[in-house]
């Protein structure tokens with residue numbers, strides 16, 4: 001007997017629709033955006049500070065900083081002289097598309113090349129809320145332990161790049177990098193991986209090279225789309 005299977009059309013959630021509109025707005029201004037996620041204290045702000053310091057002469061960079069209650073992180077980034085907007089989520093454990101939408105008008109988007117978004121420190125909720133960025137990056141860190149890919153698979157499965165920070169303290173912790181990587185590989189094969197130390201700067205160049213390449217790819221894709229419009 002044939003069973004009728006209802007075809008459920010994928011209806012974008014309200015968040016996904018706003019994420020698409022954020023993305024269109026960013027692309028309209030030619031801005032490549034990356035969302036940095038991690039557990040609390042893994043080193044998101046430290047990575048963003050390193051990135052801004054290293055790339056500020058190549059790209060015009062802005063930042064959006066998600067924080068439950070303070071402006072500490074946005075203040076650290078703004079101190080580098082780049083536009084930085086703080087979003088206080090008022091207790092919420094993640095950023096969502098409406099929050100990013102409300103932050104975008106506070107930034108000079110037409111004068112930016114790259115927007116870095118620091119999500120709220122959390123390995124669960126941020127994975128479920130699209131923002132409308134071009135790349136999602138996870139910052140893991142050695143003190144968290146090597147089992148995190150196994151325990152938080154949704155986060156590890158959904159990202160485009162993985163930074164393993166605090167490699168300078170590897171000897172102090174029982175962190176098996178091979179075990180960690182096997183867990184990652186099972187979830188997200190071939191994921192770009194950067195073991196670094198924001199403290200010493202070791203490995204940071206690899207991360208920067210990847211980010212440069214992603215910005216370049218964005219520009220080439222963007223350029224092609226414009227070329228098609230002109231040709232059409």
Ligand SMILES: Nc1nc2c(ncn2[C@@H]2O[C@H](COP(=O)(O)OP(=O)(O)OP(=O)(O)O)[C@@H](O)[C@H]2O)c(=O)[nH]1
Nearest residue numbers: 039040041042043044045046121165166197198199
């Ligand atoms: N040893 C060591 N400490 C680091 C490194 N990177 C960051 N830290 C320290 O880790 C702590 C947290 O760093 P942040 O960059 O504030 O981390 P975060 O992920 O932005 O934290 P939240 O925004 O509060 O979730 C700070 O005390 C940093 O100095 C590193 O590579 N090695």
Ligand SMILES: [Mg+2]
Nearest residue numbers: 044045073118
């Ligand atoms: Mg931070």
